[in-house]
Amino acid sequence: MKFPRSQKLYQEALRFFPGGVNSPVRAFGSVGGTPLFIKKGAGAKIYDEDGNSYIDYVMSWGALILGHAAPAVIQAAHTALKSGSSFGAPTQAETALARVISGAIPSIDKMRFVSSGTEATMSAIRLSRGFTGRDKIIKFDGCYHGHGDSLLVKAGSGAATQGIPGSAGVTRGLSRDTLVCPYNDIASFRQLILKYSKDIAAVIIEPVAANMGVVVPEASFLQEVRQLTSRHGIVLIFDEVITGFRFHFGGVQSLQQIKPDLTCLGKIIGGGLPIGVYGGRKEIMDHVAPSGDVYQAGTLSGNPVAVAAGLAALAVLKTKDYAVLDQNAAALCRGLDEHFKGKGVPVTINRAGSLFTVFFTGRHVTDFKTAKAADTKQYARYFWSMLQHGVSLPPSQFEAQFLSFRHSRQDIRATIKALEGV
Ligand SMILES: *Cc1c(COP(=O)(O)O)cnc(C)c1O
Numbered sequence: 262m263k264f265p266r267s268q269k270l271y272q273e274a275l276r277f278f279p280g281g282v283n284s285p286v287r288a289f290g291s292v293g294g295t296p297l298f299i300k301k302g303a304g305a306k307i308y309d310e311d312g313n314s315y316i317d318y319v320m321s322w323g324a325l326i327l328g329h330a331a332p333a334v335i336q337a338a339h340t341a342l343k344s345g346s347s348f349g350a351p352t353q354a355e356t357a358l359a360r361v362i363s364g365a366i367p368s369i370d371k372m373r374f375v376s377s378g379t380e381a382t383m384s385a386i387r388l389s390r391g392f393t394g395r396d397k398i399i400k401f402d403g404c405y406h407g408h409g410d411s412l413l414v415k416a417g418s419g420a421a422t423q424g425i426p427g428s429a430g431v432t433r434g435l436s437r438d439t440l441v442c443p444y445n446d447i448a449s450f451r452q453l454i455l456k457y458s459k460d461i462a463a464v465i466i467e468p469v470a471a472n473m474g475v476v477v478p479e480a481s482f483l484q485e486v487r488q489l490t491s492r493h494g495i496v497l498i499f500d501e502v503i504t505g506f507r508f509h510f511g512g513v514q515s516l517q518q519i520k521p522d523l524t525c526l527g528k529i530i531g532g533g534l535p536i537g538v539y540g541g542r543k544e545i546m547d548h549v550a551p552s553g554d555v556y557q558a559g560t561l562s563g564n565p566v567a568v569a570a571g572l573a574a575l576a577v578l579k580t581k582d583y584a585v586l587d588q589n590a591a592a593l594c595r596g597l598d599e600h601f602k603g604k605g606v607p608v609t610i611n612r613a614g615s616l617f618t619v620f621f622t623g624r625h626v627t628d629f630k631t632a633k634a635a636d637t638k639q640y641a642r643y644f645w646s647m648l649q650h651g652v653s654l655p656p657s658q659f660e661a662q663f664l665s666f667r668h669s670r671q672d673i674r675a676t677i678k679a680l681e682g683v
Pocket of ligand 1: 500
């Protein structure tokens with residue numbers, strides 16, 4: 262497989278975009294080489310500008326659980342668009358989508374639509390600060406919550422440490438207010454809470470972590486996080502931007518029977534169009550302007566085309582059997598695992614439903630530290646050889662692979678066969 266046209270288009274893009282892309286991971290920085298330019302998608306497949314096709318396991322980073330160009334979603338967006346692309350005024354469809362979301366995730370009494378997951382988490386943090394009158398937040402090492410300043414902080418060395426900025430341009434003041442704790446480490450979490458409890462506005466967490474590769478919460482970890490935050494009057498924010506509607510028609514919170522105070526959603530709920538939402542307990546949400554004094558706004562918030570696409574996507578999803586998705590993912594992971602074991606290549610496959618990561622390490626991966634033990638050079642080789650065999654994987658060891666309802670058993674067999682050719 263050759264990519265001359267993608268390579269040429271990338272050179273042209275470099276003229277206008279930093280690193281040639283509009284979001285960093287697209288640049289293939291951690292696997293080397295230059296990115297594919299995608300011309301179209303259909304179902305489980307994508308097609309690049311050179312005419313090559315691939316079984317896709319990125320699926321717009323999880324947004325496309327119904328596959329590329331899902332007919333019902335395209336149709337709904339098209340119909341909405343014909344009536345106007347944006348009004349800057351309320352529409353009935355926003356309430357309809359809110360009703361579906363609140364019905365599926367009952368902890369969300371009230372909500373606010375925004376245009377991305379980043380906006381949702383950023384706004385939820387501001388709201389938590391406004392609601393509690395406190396400044397600090399706790400996030401978990403390796404969890405990604407979009408690129409809001411307060412959230413671009415990674416852990417320094419040590420188990421539980423005050424944040425140092427994970428990006429230039431984030432002020433020391435903001436990073437001082439972001440405390441970082443290892444995922445699945447309830448002892449460190451408890452220590453942080455006891456030390457800073459009066460100053461902590463919010464704890465934000467991915468209830469299944471999917472941005473350091475997939476890391477699942479250990480039994481009772483989320484429950485203990487909930488208990489400690491409740492006890493100290495700290496707002497618990499579940500960032501379900503990836504996990505919302507991924508494992509069933511709702512959030513991880515219902516599966517784990519935990520009620521966070523606020524929830525952030527994005528990706529799947531827009532059917533591939535730009536949308537996000539944050540919402541939760543009424544008494545907290547009523548602090549958002551115009552009913553309260555925490556300001557947050559958006560020209561394109563609740564955009565009618567995105568809302569129509571989201572409504573259509575959720576209507577289709579509601580009829581789907583998630584058990585099939587889970588079985589397909591299990592079959593794929595089993596096939597991959599058997600192959601690697603057979604070749605004597607140590608891997609750890611972490612999977613939650615249709616979300617999984619092949620870590621090139623023989624050790625358990627339970628947090629960012631153990632994730633980082635994976636051999637990223639080997640992942641890069643895996644990535645490129647699979648691409649050569651017609652399978653598109655995320656271009657980083659630390660990202661999840663996503664299955665959609667359009668990945669067939671045949672796609673899965675073809676993927677395992679591709680690996681055998683690698
Ligand atoms: C993708 C993601 C975000 C950010 O969403 P954008 O729409 O990219 O801004 C936030 N949180 C999690 C868990 C995500 O996976």
